[in-house]
Amino acid sequence: MRNSTAGNAQEITVDVAIIGAGPAGLTAGYLLTKQGKSVAIIEKDKTYVGGISRTVEHDGYRFDIGGHRFFSKSAAVVDLWNEILPDDFIQRPRMSRIYYEGKFYSYPLRAFEALWNLGLWRSAMCMLSYAKAKVLPKREIRSFEDWTSNQFGKKLYSIFFKTYTEKVWGMPCDEMSADWAAQRIKGLSLWGAVVDGLKRSLGLNKLNDGSGSQAKTLLETFRYPRLGPGMMWEAARDKIEATGKGQVIMGHALEQLAADGQGGWRMTASAEDGGKVVIRAKDAISSAPMRQLAARMHPLPETTLEASNLKYRDFLTVALMIKSEDLFPDNWIYIHDSKVQVGRVQNFRSWSPEMVPDADVACVGLEYFCFEGDGLWSMADDDLVELAKKEMDILGLVSPDKVIGGAVVRQEKAYPVYDEDYAANVDAMRAELEEKYPTLHLVGRNGMHRYNNQDHAMMTAMLTVENIIAGTRVYDTWCVNEDAEYHEAGDEGAQKSLPDGRKQVSADQAAALSSVRDVPERVSGSTPDDKPAREAA
Numbered sequence: 001m002r003n004s005t006a007g008n009a010q011e012i013t014v015d016v017a018i019i020g021a022g023p024a025g026l027t028a029g030y031l032l033t034k035q036g037k038s039v040a041i042i043e044k045d046k047t048y049v050g051g052i053s054r055t056v057e058h059d060g061y062r063f064d065i066g067g068h069r070f071f072s073k074s075a076a077v078v079d080l081w082n083e084i085l086p087d088d089f090i091q092r093p094r095m096s097r098i099y100y101e102g103k104f105y106s107y108p109l110r111a112f113e114a115l116w117n118l119g120l121w122r123s124a125m126c127m128l129s130y131a132k133a134k135v136l137p138k139r140e141i142r143s144f145e146d147w148t149s150n151q152f153g154k155k156l157y158s159i160f161f162k163t164y165t166e167k168v169w170g171m172p173c174d175e176m177s178a179d180w181a182a183q184r185i186k187g188l189s190l191w192g193a194v195v196d197g198l199k200r201s202l203g204l205n206k207l208n209d210g211s212g213s214q215a216k217t218l219l220e221t222f223r224y225p226r227l228g229p230g231m232m233w234e235a236a237r238d239k240i241e242a243t244g245k246g247q248v249i250m251g252h253a254l255e256q257l258a259a260d261g262q263g264g265w266r267m268t269a270s271a272e273d274g275g276k277v278v279i280r281a282k283d284a285i286s287s288a289p290m291r292q293l294a295a296r297m298h299p300l301p302e303t304t305l306e307a308s309n310l311k312y313r314d315f316l317t318v319a320l321m322i323k324s325e326d327l328f329p330d331n332w333i334y335i336h337d338s339k340v341q342v343g344r345v346q347n348f349r350s351w352s353p354e355m356v357p358d359a360d361v362a363c364v365g366l367e368y369f370c371f372e373g374d375g376l377w378s379m380a381d382d383d384l385v386e387l388a389k390k391e392m393d394i395l396g397l398v399s400p401d402k403v404i405g406g407a408v409v410r411q412e413k414a415y416p417v418y419d420e421d422y423a424a425n426v427d428a429m430r431a432e433l434e435e436k437y438p439t440l441h442l443v444g445r446n447g448m449h450r451y452n453n454q455d456h457a458m459m460t461a462m463l464t465v466e467n468i469i470a471g472t473r474v475y476d477t478w479c480v481n482e483d484a485e486y487h488e489a490g491d492e493g494a495q496k497s498l499p500d501g502r503k504q505v506s507a508d509q510a511a512a513l514s515s516v517r518d519v520p521e522r523v524s525g526s527t528p529d530d531k532p533a534r535e536a537a
Contacts, residue, residue: 009268009276012247014038016468017267017279019257020287021248022051023454024444026236027461028285030084033245035469040279041246042269044253048230049237051287052414052445053454055230055355058407061363062355063319065411067332067346068229069094069222072455074512076462081223085235089223090352092331098160099333099345102396107334109160118159129153142523144176164336167343168369169520170313176520226354229454249277254288258298263439283468285461287444289413290429303432306425310449314372315414317346318388320398321405322362326350327397332367340391341376342366361404366391372412381408416449418519430478438473448478451517459512463505474503479513 003012016032018025021043029039048054056063070089072078082089098105103117115123130153137150144165149157162173169176225231240246252269255276260266265284270276286293294300294307301307332346346365348355356363366388370376379387385406392398416422426449433440441464442448444457463475505513 008274009278011278011280012040013280014040015281016040016283016285017265017281018042018285018287019254019267019293020051020444020447021045021049021233021237021250022287022444022457023053023233024287024447024457024461025285026050026233026240026248027080027458028443028465029240029246029248030080030236031462031465032468033240033243035465037245037468039240039246040277040281041240041248042252042254042267042277042279043248043250046251049248049250050230050233052411053229053233055228056407056409058319059321059405060357061319061321061348061405061407062228062230063317063348063363063365063407063409064228064230064346064351064355065317065409066315066367066414067351068224068454070224070229070232070454071222072453072512072515074455074459074508076508077455077458077512080458080462081232084239085225085232088226088231088235090226091221092224092351094220094222095330095350096332096334097328097330098164098336099395099397100159100336104328104333105160114156114160122155126153126155126159129155141178143174143178144181144520145173147178147181148173160336163338164334164343165520167335167341168313170369170371171520171522175522177523180518180520224352226352228352228355252277254292254296256296256298257284257286257293257440259437265439283439283441285441285443285464287442287447287457289446290426290442290449293442293447294429301429301432301436303425303429306428309425310422311417311419312372312413312446313415313417314370314377314410314412316368316370316377316384316408316410317365318368318384319348319363319365319407319409320385320388320392320403322364322398323360323402323404324362324398325360326362327364335395337395340394341368342388342391342395343369345392345397364392377410381406384408413446416446416451416519418451418521420522420524422449422521434473441467441477443477451519453515453517455512456515459509459515463509475505475509479505479510 003010015037016039018029018039018041021041025041026049029041032039043049048056052065053068054065056065070081096107098107105114105117115126118126133150133153138146141147141150145157148161165173237248241248249269251271255268255270258266264280264282267279267281267284268276289312291307291310294304326347326349328347329350330347331350332344334344335342344367346367348363348365368376385408388406389400389403393400430442433442443460443464445452448460460477463477466475467473
C-alpha cells in the first residue's frame, strides 16, 4: 500500500479498492488483509460503518437500523462472526407480535388467540369469510390480495395482511404479484394456525432453533452483539486497519470509477469539504447501488439506461426515549392500523439491555417506510419526532408527555424494488460488466440489487475474495438457490453447476447464498399511481 499527494487529492495504491463499508465490503476487506492483500475502503458516512447494519448512538442510546438477528445456516459465516467478535455475543429471546386496535396478536398468527381478541361478532364474520373463500374461491389468482384472501378469507386478509404490507412496499396489494404471496406465506393457512395453536396448548411444538422444517416459522432465540450489530462491523474495521494493510476512508462518496486501460481501476472519492482521494488498484469491489455505480463509471456502461431504471424503497427510524418501563417485551411489534403511518416499533432493550443506558427509561424506534424525497423523507427531524409521539398516543402505547427525547435516522435505498423489469435490467448490466471488466466485482444487497440478509451479503464477499486470490472467477457469486424460502432459508438444493467449468458452491456456502428475502413484484400490466423519486445522477 502506497500513499502520496497530488494537488489537493491524496493518492493511494493498493491491491483492491472497495466501495462501501457495510457487511459485504468489510468482510471482503477483512479476508483480503488476512491474505496479505492491501485494501482501501471508501465509506460515505462520516461516522458509522456497517451500512444498514450499523448501530447509531444518540446521548448514550443505541439504535439498530431495522433489526438484525445474527443467524446463519452457514458455518463459515458463523465462524467469521465469532472470529471478528469472539467475546461480545449474547443470546436473546425472539419475540414479535402484531398490534391491532390496542391488542397484541402472536406472529405468526394463532387462530384461537386471534379470534378471541377480535370478539364474537368480528370472529364470526372472519369465519364466514373464510368459509366463503373455501367454498367459492377466486379462480383467477393474480395478486397478493387474491392469494391471501383465498387462504384466510377477505376479512382476515384486510385485518392482518393488507395495511402493513402496503405500508412496507408503497403499493396496493391488488397490484402485487400473487407469486410473492405464495412464496412469502407458503405453508400457512387458517387451518394450519388452528392446528399449530392446539399443538402449542398441548406442548407438542418443539423449540424452533432454525434446523426444523416448520413452515415459515421464525427463530425463537438468536445471537446478537451486546452493543448492536454495528459493534461487529466496527471490530472488523479495526482489525483491517490493525494489519497495516488496510484503511477505511470515512466521509468519502464515490465520484468516479474509471477503468485504467490495463485491467485495473482508478477510483476517485470526494468529501463534503471538497477533499478528494484517488485509489489505484488492480481489482475493485462495489457494494454501491448498481444504479449509482453505472452513473459513476468511466466510460459509462452501455447498460447505464437499464441500471437507471432500478428502483429502491427507503426507510427511516424515529427513536423515542420515554420515561417509563418497557412498553412491551417484544423485539418489535408490527402495526396493522391504517390510522397511523408507522409500520413497526422496535424495543431496543429487548435486543440488548446495553443498548439503553437508563433502567427507568424505555427506548423505542418507530419505523417508517418511504421513498427518498417524498413527504415523510423530507420532514424536519423535529416534525418527525412530533409525528412519532402523536402516533404512539393514537395507538394507545404511550402519552406524549412521557417522551423525554428523540432522534431520527434515515436509510436511503434500504430495499431493492423488484418490479417487472428489474431482473432484465440487473442481468443486462451484470453481463456487460462481467464480459468487459473481470476485475470489477459486485457484492451485497444493493451491489447486486438483491434483498438479502447479512449472511448472503457476506458470502458474496467471501467468494469474491476467493476469486481475487485465484486471479479468475472460480465462483459465480450470483449462484443462489432459487428455491430458497423466507428469511432463514436452509441449504436445500445446495449445489448447482456453474458455467465454464467453475467450481460448485458447497452446501455451506449455499446456505448463506440462499438467505435472500422475497420482494413483491407488480401484477403484469398494472400501473402505479406514483413513481418513486429518482436519485440524482
